Amino acid sequence: MKKVDLIVIGAGPAGIGATVEAKLKGKEVVLLEKADAICQTFVKFYKDGKRVDKEYKGHDSINRGHIPFEDGTKESSLATFNQALKANNIELELNSEVESVKKNGENFIITTPKQSYECKNIIVAIGRMGKPNKPDYKIPATLNKIVNFNANSVQEGEKVIIIGGGNSAAEYAVDLASKHKVTLCYRRDKFTRLNDINLNNVETAAKEAKITLKLGVDINEVQDENGKVKMLFNDGSSEVYDRAIYAIGGSTPVDFLQKCGIEVDDKGVPVFDAHKQSNVKGIFVAGDIATKNGASIVVGLNDGVIINDYLA
Ligand SMILES: Cc1cc2nc3c(=O)[nH]c(=O)nc-3n(C[C@H](O)[C@H](O)[C@H](O)COP(=O)(O)OP(=O)(O)OC[C@H]3O[C@@H](n4cnc5c(N)ncnc54)[C@H](O)[C@@H]3O)c2cc1C
Structure with a gap:
């Protein structure tokens, strides 16, 4: 069992941002990603060459975090996030899907197919695109x-x-x-x-x-x-x-939250306070998962700043 201060679940912009901010504040932090590469929303839903805007759908476009994200393309944005992981020496574990988290006294236990972790705090940054895995054969x-x-x-x-x-x-x-x-x-x-x-x-x-x-x-x-x-x-x-x-992997975001004991409202949005802390003390939510219809990259990066300022 590996003991760390903080586990961040999901290596999209919000999770990477939150991990970088935590590392810069001297925290021992591990970033867990279920897929074999970071930023799965970019990888799966952005067309190659897509323009990526910093100011997106009217959301806050002032980046308060330390990752230098600017207007660019799918490819340049992926490069920015990969570079941020490298430059800050982030411990990233790929192929590490988290199914749920369990309370253990004051701490939490997280198990992935590769390893178990004990930590004081968790940031859930799994986005809103998750779906349960389905079998290969057809179901009538x-x-x-x-x-x-x-x-x-x-x-x-x-x-x-x-x-x-x-x-x-x-x-x-x-x-x-x-x-x-x-x-x-x-x-x-x-x-x-x-x-x-x-x-x-x-x-x-x-x-x-x-x-x-x-x-x-x-x-x-x-x-x-x-x-x-x-x-x-x-x-x-x-x-x-x-x-x-x-139950063969993957889950909807709401299922994931509920399995962690996080309260959600009738629209499936987690309940959280001004520091993005959920009703489960020590579990925070960042990025699209903390919204009804998704937000933007900058909003995700700023969530990481809000949470880490509070945890510092
Ligand atoms: C087509 C399209 C175009 C867009 N264009 C723009 C744009 O130009 N500018 C902009 O600012 N925003 C844009 N957005 C929105 C932007 O992509 C999202 O707001 C942003 O990706 C949200 O970041 P996130 O980190 O919260 O979630 P995500 O990017 O969804 O990342 C979540 C990560 O968590 C991982 N994960 C999920 N479940 C688990 C688990 N149980 N265990 C471990 N890992 C897990 C996923 O694999 C994924 O890598 C666009 C969105 C779409 C769909």
Whole structure:
């Protein structure tokens, strides 16, 4: 377990800005990014050569941070943020998706597929573009209501299959086990990405026959069986469930916030104070995630300044 002052989740402009400001104030900080490169909104949604404006859609265009972001293009903006990471010697961990954060006394524990961290403060800067990952095979549209990507819609007494091997899958399975017949299906033959608490909870629940584990088994196909979900497994077996929950990475921003215990309003915007601190003391929000429809690069950079001035 690595101990640091601050973890920043999401290496877009807001997360990179917040990390740089923290480093300049002498904090030990690690920046975690789920993808294999920074600034995924630029990478996925900006066309090559796109003009990037500092003054964008009427948002604040005065950059109060230390990253010298100016009008440019997709490519020059990416270069600016990459250069800021390098110049400030930032510890960036790519391929490090955070599924949720857990309180541990005064501190927080964050687990990624690569490592666990303990920290005093967290800045959530995950943007608003996140979507849950979907399986490669097709899911019949008639099952849309009962094939879900979170556990919010489960009805009492349903027979549920949860697919995934990460902390979200484990937590859904253990939480639902008291009132439902639950199967947890993971394509690998053992869990390697669970934190200690979740691993222990899953193993205990399985030992007490509260959940059924289907390990080392993948799903080949999903069929509609009279309005229920029929799973065809790659070991030749099949079974029918009332509901399926895929927890195979990615999440909507609102799901992520709620899993962290952060209150959101009826538009899905987190509740925060003048320092961008959420209702969970020690967790801050920066950039697009702190807005309803997204803001701008400069707004994200300035959020990092506001938060770090308060934390200093
Ligand atoms: C087409 C388009 C054009 C735009 N043009 C401009 C412009 O010209 N000027 C301007 O100022 N703004 C522009 N914007 C808006 C600007 O891109 C956003 O305001 C800005 O990217 C928000 O920054 P952010 O850091 O909050 O979020 P994002 O840029 O969305 O970055 C979030 C990062 O967090 C990562 N992440 C998400 N979930 C997790 C997780 N669980 N664990 C770890 N990492 C995670 C993502 O992979 C991503 O890299 C444009 C937006 C779009 C869509």
